[in-house]
Amino acid sequence: MPIKTLTRLDSLAPAEWDALLPHAQPFLRHGFLSALEASGSLAPGSGWQAEHFVLEEGGQLQAALPAYRKWHSYGEYVFDHGWADACRRAGVRYYPKLLCAVPFSPVTGPRLLAPRLDAGLALLKALPAHLQAEELSGAHLNFSEPALDAHMASLPGWLERLGCQYHWHNRGYRDFQDFLDALSSRKRKQMRKEREQVAGQGIDFTWHQGGELAEAQWDFVYACYANTYEIRGQAPYLTRAFFSLLAERMPEAIRVVFAVQHGRPVAMAFSLVGDGCLYGRYWGSLADFDRLHFETCFYQGMDYAIGHGLAHFDAGAQGEHKLIRGFEPTLTRSWHYLLHPGLRNAVAEFLEQERAGVQAYAEQARDALPYRQAGA
The missing domain is CATH 3.40.630.30 (Gcn5-related N-acetyltransferase (GNAT))
Incomplete structure (x- = not known):
């Protein structure tokens, strides 16, 4: 099945793209992503270039991976500036890189859009060769939902990163x-x-x-x-x-x-x-x-x-002041594939320590929640 990249989402009909969405979260809809492109929010010079991966069979869209070629790390909310700075000091090129995410929106949700899992995984498995061919330093898949996380963990070379947000539950x-x-x-x-x-x-x-x-x-x-x-x-x-x-x-x-x-x-x-x-x-x-x-x-x-x-109110990233107002600590996940072996090994070691720290923080943060204790 042929895989290709799109630099303009408006080249696809909205209904064709939206038919791939597993549920009604708005940020992956054609209307949202195409409005970012058509409005000039991702204009040349912004450091963002749409590079959406799509897979077709018999002229029909089977799977898609919203992605962007990037020349900086702003607007992502999963912070890798330190990795980029370490590369700069070591004389290793970090940009451009590939980002699989929703621009400017730190929202957990679908990243691999595919009614058939095998078609979606074909896109992910094609990424390493694309990175090599295009001389990109790596791929970063931010704010993945749990349905994808288990598959990401089984793919070789992908590194897991944890973060913490604060969400309110009705x-x-x-x-x-x-x-x-x-x-x-x-x-x-x-x-x-x-x-x-x-x-x-x-x-x-x-x-x-x-x-x-x-x-x-x-x-x-x-x-x-x-x-x-x-x-x-x-x-x-x-x-x-x-x-x-x-x-x-x-x-x-x-x-x-x-x-x-x-x-x-x-x-x-x-x-x-x-x-x-x-x-x-x-x-x-x-x-x-x-x-x-x-x-x-x-x-x-x-x-x-x-x-x-x-049932759920996601008020955005960061903000410990949300805890005392009833927003509960919620773990988020991102995944990172880095071509340079030295960088990959260093980041893997860092992420192992960071994950333990984030998990411990999320547990401790619950102590700041304002809810009455059982029996109180």
């Missing part, structure tokens, strides 16, 4: 008060106080689906998003056009909450929804308000998940 709560009742008294009072502080500033919240927003509202969304980068002296990853294109291509998956004061929006949080999960992605505010970040990004999302029967 355990059938009737409303936000029902969630608060599951917490210790001190933590319950803290959350109530934070919410009261925001309400006391005259701030209300309105939720919208993607198709409900006008371009002027998307201008505000982008201004807030870009501001979170600008205050750190960085350029935003996404272009303004991305938000409009995504609203055209998959509006039903978009949720935006606006924080409104005196009839004027002052902050927003942008999320996607699918497969029973709310995925909090981008947030921003054009002015400083006490505790507004926690309310907009966390408590509003919990409220929405409870009200709409969503």
Whole structure:
């Protein structure tokens, strides 16, 4: 079966690509990935070049592996800058490399898109020869889901890396008060106080689906998003056009909450929804308000998940401050195939030690969770 690479996802029909998806997570949909490319968020000069692997049989798409050739390590959320720096000091080339992931989105989910496992594994087994032929230093598959992990562990040469995120789980709560009742008294009072502080500033919240927003509202969304980068002296990853294109291509998956004061929006949080999960992605505010970040990004999302029967709220990478608000430590996995034997051996040794540390941290982090102990 012939394997080829695509540098433009728009060269495939959306229905053809989406037919490969095992479930309704939005980040692997043709609409999301193609909007990144068409909007210029992955434009030449960005350090990203689409290089999607696809396998066809009889003119029909059988399997796909979303992938990108990269000339840096930004926007990945699995940090290998130290590996690249070690290569630079040793005179070993690290870039370009191949990344199998969703750009700018540290979300666990499908990476190998294949209804038939044998077709999907054929793509993975073809990667080492492709790396050699294209003079790429290695391949990196980030935030894989458990269904793939067992197969990755059996493939020679792939190194496992663990990470830790913080996710909230809706355990059938009737409303936000029902969630608060599951917490210790001190933590319950803290959350109530934070919410009261925001309400006391005259701030209300309105939720919208993607198709409900006008371009002027998307201008505000982008201004807030870009501001979170600008205050750190960085350029935003996404272009303004991305938000409009995504609203055209998959509006039903978009949720935006606006924080409104005196009839004027002052902050927003942008999320996607699918497969029973709310995925909090981008947030921003054009002015400083006490505790507004926690309310907009966390408590509003919990409220929405409870009200709409969503079982899971993934509010993004990092952030130990999520623990005391009920977000539980969750292990993530990535896989790395490195051609240079010296680099591979050094990274393998490092990852063995790092895995033990991450697992120990995830266990210890549970002590910071605010939930009442059994019998308390």
